[in-house]
Amino acid sequence: MIHLQIDLNQAMEFDAGQFVMIQVPGVAGFRGWSMVNYQRHAETLNFVVKKKPGGGISEWLFNNQCEGVEVELFGPLGRATFYPSLAKNILCIAGGSGIAGMMSILSRAAQDGYFTQYKGDVFFGVQTMKDAFFLHEFSQLRAQCGDKLNITIALSREDAPASALADYPQLAFDKGFVHEVAGRHMQDRYQNVRAYLAGPPPMVDAAVRILLQARLTTDNICYDKFS
Structure with a gap:
């Protein structure tokens, strides 16, 4: 398990309990991760990621130096939210x-x-x-x-x-x-x-x-x- 922080190019509004889809360089497809943090106008997103044998993004994260790498985000998504x-x-x-x-x-x-x-x-x-x-x-x-x-x-x-x-x-x-x-x-x-x-x-x-x-x-x- 690793703790991961992604710095955003622009602040994101999201509801507590939502997730984003993430794509990393060289790995096909997106992976959904739920945000750990909650701030209004969040400038960073925090995640916990479990190592999944054979998982493309998981293997990429655990086997590469990821600091400073630009990734693509889509979201926020999800209906299991709290107000x-x-x-x-x-x-x-x-x-x-x-x-x-x-x-x-x-x-x-x-x-x-x-x-x-x-x-x-x-x-x-x-x-x-x-x-x-x-x-x-x-x-x-x-x-x-x-x-x-x-x-x-x-x-x-x-x-x-x-x-x-x-x-x-x-x-x-x-x-x-x-x-x-x-x-x-x-x-x-x-x-x-x-x-x-x-x-x-x-x-x-x-x-x-x-x-x-x-x-x-x-x-x-x-x-x-x-x-």
């Missing part, structure tokens, strides 16, 4: 690099003091602690937003080590697939909720099933599924 006027509790379920768009949503919500009035529940799924990232940023958000924002790291292959509990006391940890962990923690807590999902398609599909079984309406389940 402070939403007036609902927020549920975010993300796997791996799918957390990127959620960070943009949380950033805007925190900037607007959204969690002084509404609740937020974030479930971030990775396989092991060594795969986890943004833990420091999550802790800062939790400290900034208070008890109405709860963040749980779901580890599918191991229990959280004692060192993680000590290093990140603001966060919760649980074992299991992220959609299953979210389902357990959110039981009977879906009143006035808007859910945002992102991650591998099987994870998104499984999360949608859990939310529909919990009687969350389809207009309150938001995702842009990438294959």
